Amino acid sequence: MTNKVILQLTALLLLLSGCSPSTTNKPSLNDYKIGEKWVWNWKRTVEGEVRAEGKDIQEVVDYHGELGFWNGNDTVRISTTLDQKQSSTPFRSWPLYVGKKWKYESEWENNEGTKGKTSQDAEVVSFGEVTVAAGKFMAYKIEYKGMVTNSRGYKGKMSDTWWYAPELKTYIKHVNNDGYGVYKNELISYSKAQ
16 A cells, blocks of 8 residues: 555656746747737726726837837837846846745836835745736746835835746736835736737
């Protein structure tokens, strides 16, 4: 009986290990096809009141003979996005796998001219099926926890949770809490290349 139990447990472990990729690498230019399109709904809520909402799009298009990401207003070459040198404190540290940890730091400026710095500890906490408006996808859940400061004198805790779907080469859900309000972004549609 002991051998039978060991055999069953081994079979179960092999089955479960096939459900989750051991690692996911950064997408390459060859992974994108003209016509692919992602659409997200986003909403910013402060004290239970919706303060802003809208849609973001990203579509793969021909851009002067190269592949580009079009967001409805501007186009950027995909190769430019993918070929950026990874810093020692990147937003996303490749390859992804459950249990991976890194430090993310970024200096930024918003469209109102406010400058700031984000410093967070990131960890890939799980890989599993996630349901969003666009459907069900296998995704990594990545948590970022840390601080944000800005030139207006603000300093506070900030947390972000991202769900990254390797099949779609992007995130399908994002929740940000900056201590003042909550920003949520969710994929509502994905179209494959025609």
